Amino acid sequence: MEATAKQTDTRQRWVRKDLVIVPMRAEGAADAIAQLGARLQAGRFVKDSWTQATIEREKTFATGLPTPEVGVAIPHADVEHVLQQAVAVGVLEEPVEFGEMGSPDSTVPVRIVCALAVTHSELLVTLLQRLVEMFQSPGVLGQIAEAQSPAEIVGILDHHIQIK
Amino acid sequence: MSGEKRVLIACGTAIATATVVAQKVKEIAKEVGIPVRVVQCKAAEIRGQIITFDPHVIVATTPVPKDLGIPVFNGVPFLSGVGMDELKAQLIEALKKG
DSSP, rough: OHHHHHHHHHHOOOOOGGGGGEOOSSHHHHHHHHHHHHHHTTTBBBBBHEEEEEEHHHSSSSEEOOOOOSOOOOOOOOGGGBOOOOOEEEEEEEEEEEETTTTTEEEEEEEEEEEOSSSSHHHHHHOOOHHHHHHSSSTHHHHHHHHHHHHHHHHHHHHHHOOO | OOEEEEEEEEEEESSHHHHHHHHHHHHHHHHHHHOOEEEEEEGGGGHHHHHHHHSEEEEESSSSOSSSSOOEEEOTTTHHOHHHHHHHHHHHHHHHEE
């Protein structure tokens, strides 16, 4: 059972063009999450409950990261709201404020929102490791922020977060 | 092992950020030759872990109470890369002392 799940994960890519919004305009963090949630729902990657659950989780466990070049957030919900693994990406024209992870009183101006849909928590660990390496690779977040098309962003993310 | 330092890593709910931070902490401890034992927990389990695991140091990626009586470090720099060198230096300092 476990082996089957892992095989599926290896074959599947995380990001698809229809899960990328560029350029994105959003009123705030909740709006950005809702727009990405709608894409994830349309592709049947998440249940209807995902958007609300993610917005709620963000209030308690904020996911904004003050990376050196461009602020990033990795909003996600518990696995019970997810149907299939995917990452939806929004690149904002103008940054929106997300709460800063670990610091309840601070916010981070975020331009890149990576909404994570993950079906089991071990996989979230692997995805997070890849993402953290990507965030810490000089220039990569700048490339994503400058990208003009969903295909470009899919290319960058595929290169960095592919699992095996 | 008497010189072993116990490090508690706490994150929000899913254990994911704690796992990434735990790996960094182990790498750093190995670099400076301090033996460590690392335990991960969810934010809600911190007080229980303080009793059962008795950590020397806590590293958290989520807000934790300030009255724990144990040095607490914000582990988010290990994820974002910003302030990582400072955090590394402070953590080594605390592990040597603790």
